[in-house]
Amino acid sequence: MAGSKKTDRDNKVSDEVAEVSFRKEYIFDTITGMLADLLEIKKEDLRSDTMIFEELPLDSLQLYEMVVDLEAKFKIRIPDEAIEKITTIGDVVDMIHEAGK
Amino acid sequence: MEPLEQDFAENLLHIFDNVLLTEEMALSKGYFSDLSIAELHTLNAIGPYEARTMTETANILGITVGTLTVSVDRLVKKEYVERQRDTKDRRIVRISLTRQGKLAYRMHSKFHRVLVKRIMDPLSEEERKILARTIAEIDAFVEEQYKKYSNGEQYKKIVRDDTEV
Structure with missing residues (x-):
C-alpha cells in the first residue's frame, strides 16, 4: 500500500533525526551554546572537561534554566539525583547521550 | 508532660x-517573589512533566475544581501555568507549567532536598532508618487527624486567603 510506504519512510527519517540529535558533538554544541548565552561568555572557551560548578559562575537558578531547557530540547527528564553526579560539561553530554538511547 | x-x-x-x-x-x-506558598504547592501538584486535567490536580491538592480554577487563573496571568485543549477531546482542558513555572518548581524542590540532606548527612545508616520511619508515622498520624477534622477545608482556606490579597 502506498500509504504505509510513506509512513515507513517518515519513520526512518524521524529515526535519523533522533540519532543525529543524540550525537555527542551535537549535544556538546547545544550545551556550550546554552552556557555561553546564560553566562555571557565565549562558547569557544568551554571544553568537555570544564568543571561546571568550579570554573563557571553558574548560580542555582541558571543551572536549572539549563536543565529545564535541555529537558525541553531533548525531550528527556533530568532528575536532581542525576544533576548531583555532574562535574564537567562532558558528564552532562554523557548523561543526555545515555538518556537518548 | x-x-x-x-x-x-x-x-x-x-x-x-x-x-x-x-x-x-x-x-x-x-526570583519568584510574585508567588505565594499556596501557589507553589499548586505548581507542585501540576508537576513539571505531563499536562494534567483540572480534576486530577484538584484531587491531588484536596480542593474543589472551582477553588483550583481561581488559583490557576492567577498563575496563568503570572505566566507560571498554561492551559491547552486536549488534541483528541477538545472539551478537556489540560494545564502544565511554563518554563518559568518549571524553574520555580525545581528551585522549590531544591530547598526541600537541601533541608533533607542537612538533616540526614550527620546520621548513621541505622539512625536514618529510624528517623525516616518515625517521620512517616508522624505524617500518617497528622494526616489522619487532618482528614478527620478538616476534610480539606484548611487548604481551601489558604488558597482563598491567598486569592483575596
Whole structure:
C-alpha cells in the first residue's frame, strides 16, 4: 500500500533525526551554546572537561534554566539525583547521550 | 508532660513554623517573589512533566475544581501555568507549567532536598532508618487527624486567603 510506504519512510527519517540529535558533538554544541548565552561568555572557551560548578559562575537558578531547557530540547527528564553526579560539561553530554538511547 | 515530651512538642511546632517562614522568606526575596506558598504547592501538584486535567490536580491538592480554577487563573496571568485543549477531546482542558513555572518548581524542590540532606548527612545508616520511619508515622498520624477534622477545608482556606490579597 502506498500509504504505509510513506509512513515507513517518515519513520526512518524521524529515526535519523533522533540519532543525529543524540550525537555527542551535537549535544556538546547545544550545551556550550546554552552556557555561553546564560553566562555571557565565549562558547569557544568551554571544553568537555570544564568543571561546571568550579570554573563557571553558574548560580542555582541558571543551572536549572539549563536543565529545564535541555529537558525541553531533548525531550528527556533530568532528575536532581542525576544533576548531583555532574562535574564537567562532558558528564552532562554523557548523561543526555545515555538518556537518548 | 514529661520534659522529653515537652521538648519534642515544642521542637515539632518550631520546625513546622520555621519551614513555612523560611519558604515564604526565600520566595519573597528570590526570583519568584510574585508567588505565594499556596501557589507553589499548586505548581507542585501540576508537576513539571505531563499536562494534567483540572480534576486530577484538584484531587491531588484536596480542593474543589472551582477553588483550583481561581488559583490557576492567577498563575496563568503570572505566566507560571498554561492551559491547552486536549488534541483528541477538545472539551478537556489540560494545564502544565511554563518554563518559568518549571524553574520555580525545581528551585522549590531544591530547598526541600537541601533541608533533607542537612538533616540526614550527620546520621548513621541505622539512625536514618529510624528517623525516616518515625517521620512517616508522624505524617500518617497528622494526616489522619487532618482528614478527620478538616476534610480539606484548611487548604481551601489558604488558597482563598491567598486569592483575596
